[in-house]
Amino acid sequence: MDKNKHKETLPNYLLEEFGQNLQPEMNLIWGKSGLAEDTDTYISPEEIDHALSLVHGRINEDELMPDKPGTGTEITGWINTYVRFAVAAVALIVAGTLFFLVPITATVPYGEIAIIELRDGSTIEANSGTTLRYSRLYPFLNRHIEFNGEAYFNVEAHKNPFIVNTNGATVEVTGTQFNIRSWRDEPDAQVSVTVTGGEVRLFPAHNQVDPVIITPGNESRWSPQLSEPTRPEPVAIDDVLAWREQRFVFREQPLISILMELERRYNVTIEMAAPEAEQSALTAYYSQPTSVESVLDDICTVKGLRYTQTTTGFRIFN
Amino acid sequence: MNQESELINVLAEKISQSDRQAFDELFRLMYPGLVRYAVLYLKEKQIACDIAQDTFITLWKQRTNIDLDKSLKSFLFRMVKNQCLNFLRDNERLIVDTDLMNITPADRQGADLSEYHTHENRLANLFREWIDSLPERQKEAFELSRFEGLNHHEIADVMEISAKTVNNHIVTALQQLRACYEAYQNNE
Numbered sequence: 001m002d003k004n005k006h007k008e009t010l011p012n013y014l015l016e017e018f019g020q021n022l023q024p025e026m027n028l029i030w031g032k033s034g035l036a037e038d039t040d041t042y043i044s045p046e047e048i049d050h051a052l053s054l055v056h057g058r059i060n061e062d063e064l065m066p067d068k069p070g071t072g073t074e075i076t077g078w079i080n081t082y083v084r085f086a087v088a089a090v091a092l093i094v095a096g097t098l099f100f101l102v103p104i105t106a107t108v109p110y111g112e113i114a115i116i117e118l119r120d121g122s123t124i125e126a127n128s129g130t131t132l133r134y135s136r137l138y139p140f141l142n143r144h145i146e147f148n149g150e151a152y153f154n155v156e157a158h159k160n161p162f163i164v165n166t167n168g169a170t171v172e173v174t175g176t177q178f179n180i181r182s183w184r185d186e187p188d189a190q191v192s193v194t195v196t197g198g199e200v201r202l203f204p205a206h207n208q209v210d211p212v213i214i215t216p217g218n219e220s221r222w223s224p225q226l227s228e229p230t231r232p233e234p235v236a237i238d239d240v241l242a243w244r245e246q247r248f249v250f251r252e253q254p255l256i257s258i259l260m261e262l263e264r265r266y267n268v269t270i271e272m273a274a275p276e277a278e279q280s281a282l283t284a285y286y287s288q289p290t291s292v293e294s295v296l297d298d299i300c301t302v303k304g305l306r307y308t309q310t311t312t313g314f315r316i317f318n
Numbered sequence: 319m320n321q322e323s324e325l326i327n328v329l330a331e332k333i334s335q336s337d338r339q340a341f342d343e344l345f346r347l348m349y350p351g352l353v354r355y356a357v358l359y360l361k362e363k364q365i366a367c368d369i370a371q372d373t374f375i376t377l378w379k380q381r382t383n384i385d386l387d388k389s390l391k392s393f394l395f396r397m398v399k400n401q402c403l404n405f406l407r408d409n410e411r412l413i414v415d416t417d418l419m420n421i422t423p424a425d426r427q428g429a430d431l432s433e434y435h436t437h438e439n440r441l442a443n444l445f446r447e448w449i450d451s452l453p454e455r456q457k458e459a460f461e462l463s464r465f466e467g468l469n470h471h472e473i474a475d476v477m478e479i480s481a482k483t484v485n486n487h488i489v490t491a492l493q494q495l496r497a498c499y500e501a502y503q504n505n506e
Binding site for chain 1 (some may be wrong): 338339341342345346349350353354357363366367370371374375378379438441442443445446449463464465469470481485488489492495496499
């Protein structure tokens with residue numbers, strides 16, 4: 001523990017309480033008593049980091065899902081009719097204003113890919129299961145998008161910057177094309193940003209100082225465990241955008257994340273009853289997967305697993 | 319004003335302007351102290367951690383209302399205290415039923431048993447015992463002053479007593495510790 005954090009001699013406000021002859025002795029006791037700090041409850045740096053990441057998570061959650069407005073107070077007792085009209089008028093104005101403050105939320109159903117056209121001409125092509133949230137006043141007030149999932153963005157130029165907030169990371173653009181993959185419930189909750197045109201800035205939402213600038217053909221990744229995004233590196237754009245043509249490209253991808261992708265694409269539930277295989281990585285390409293079964297057949301053959309059909313989907317086991 | 323208080327004032331202003339980095343810095347600086355303070359009331363580390371985290375989340379939600387003229391430090395300590403008291407009120411039975419008091423001493427000795435018998439270590443444990451045997455209010459004022467570095471105005475604010483009473487508590491505590499220390503030295 002930080003022993004030098006606090007003074008080894010009495011603070012002035014206490015020193016004055018003792019006569020001159022007692023002061024040296026009291027200083028000694030004060031200094032020695034500092035030893036007891038080492039026996040106090042110890043909080044390691046790792047514990048602090050962990051606690052801070054919990055706090056970040058809860059703050060982000062709260063800011064993404066603000067509390068529902070409370071139910072209005074009941075008007076009781078006798079109130080002058082005019083006052084009632086006035087109250088009703090004010091309530092209408094407030095409700096009207098609030099309506100514009102309630103954001104638009106769009107969720108792409110499992111098994112489908114959707115193209116969302118925004119008022120400024122920008123388009124977002126979103127993979128199954130993706131959720132987007134933006135202001136009803138978009139793009140006039142701002143162009144902020146809350147995002148979870150995978151999508152290809154084609155952003156038109158506009159005086160307001162286009163900003164995507166996704167699972168603790170921020171992506172800022174002016175006019176450009178790029179792909180974001182950011183699933184909150186996948187292991188690592190990794191955010192991957194791949195650029196095909198223009199320029200994009202990526203930074204963790206809580207640290208805007210040194211954004212990573214991503215240029216066409218490159219990809220940068222960030223996850224809550226990293227202090228800053230990875231240096232942009234060239235990637236095979238075709239592989240990253242395979243989902244837009246209903247293709248699958250898995251490159252050294254953990255099995256659990258592949259299964260989640262199958263669940264979203266085919267709208268099925270896949271129960272994983274072989275936990276030790278969840279993290280094992282797999283590489284596979286499918287240009288025209290005929291059915292979820294054909295993919296599961298291959299996975300199970302390679303990994304030495306078996307699967308069976310359930311009422312809502314499949315169950316994988318040893 | 320000492321360096322740490324100045325730093326906290328600067329951070330408070332940045333946090334009120336939604337600076338997440340300043341928030342993180344304050345968290346790292348003050349989280350351990352707030353947990354220790356909550357342990358004083360609850361004798362249980364996990365709940366103490368939860369309460370300290372809740373306090374920071376409330377601080378962030380209320381960041382635009384931070385009163386920059388007042389000590390943020392005592393504000394946080396007071397908030398932790400109130401949450402501890404609420405917790406104790408709502409979970410009275412739980413605390414009485416489980417003998418949580420026994421958990422802390424073992425936890426505290428954790429430091430390093432091989433060095434347990436060195437002079438410094440023994441003295442550290444003795445001081446801990448002596449501090450723990452002080453009357454509750456004296457102990458609280460003393461620990462806030464000695465280990466968490468609060469001044470008497472801040473302690474007065476947290477404990478909701480006058481600064482004069484804070485001084486009295488700490489002076490009495492120090493005199494008691496001196497008596498314990500002298501008795502110990504005479505026995506050596």
